[in-house]
Amino acid sequence: MRLLLSLCVLVAAPAVAQETRIEINLHFDPAAAAALQKMGEMVTVGASFYGEPSATNTLPVDEVGWITLGNETITVWPVDQVVHIGANLGAAPMSSVLAPEVNVNVYSARFTSEDNVLDCSLVEGPTDELSKKPQDVTCKLIEG
Numbered sequence: 001m002r003l004l005l006s007l008c009v010l011v012a013a014p015a016v017a018q019e020t021r022i023e024i025n026l027h028f029d030p031a032a033a034a035a036l037q038k039m040g041e042m043v044t045v046g047a048s049f050y051g052e053p054s055a056t057n058t059l060p061v062d063e064v065g066w067i068t069l070g071n072e073t074i075t076v077w078p079v080d081q082v083v084h085i086g087a088n089l090g091a092a093p094m095s096s097v098l099a100p101e102v103n104v105n106v107y108s109a110r111f112t113s114e115d116n117v118l119d120c121s122l123v124e125g126p127t128d129e130l131s132k133k134p135q136d137v138t139c140k141l142i143e144g
Helices: 002-012 030-039 087-091
Strands: 022-028 043-051 067-076 081-085 101-108 118-120 123-126 135-141
Touching: 022 030, 022 043, 022 101, 030 135, 043 081, 067 081, 067 087, 101 118, 101 135
Parallel strands: 022 135
Antiparallel strands: 022 081, 043 067, 043 101, 101 123, 118 135
C-alpha cells in the first residue's frame, strides 16, 4: 500500500525543471591581473540565454528571430577563479525553444574606467553541450 501511495504522490507532483549549470574557468594573464588590480577594477561575466523558437512557442521573438530565456551578470575580482552560470535557466520556458543556447562575454566592469580594457575569449553554444565540461575563458589586456 505504501508503494502505491508513493507512486501516486510521484505522479501527482509537478515536474521540477532541471538546473543547467555551466562552469566557467576564468584565467587572467599576469599583466591583465596586475593592471586591473592596480586600477581597483572588477570584471563582469555576462551570460545571455536564448534559443530558436519551437513549433509550440507562443512567446515573442526578438529582431533576430530568437526567444530570450534570460540573462545573468556576475561581477568578480580579477583573479583566476571558477564562476557558475545557468542556475536560473531551470525556470525559463524551455518548451518555447528547440534547444537552449548561451553566449558568455567577460569584460572589465567599468567602475574605474569608461572603457573595457580586457580582451577575453568567448563561450557560445548549446547549454547541454557546454554544461558537460568546464569552459575556459582567458583574458588579456586590450592592446592599444
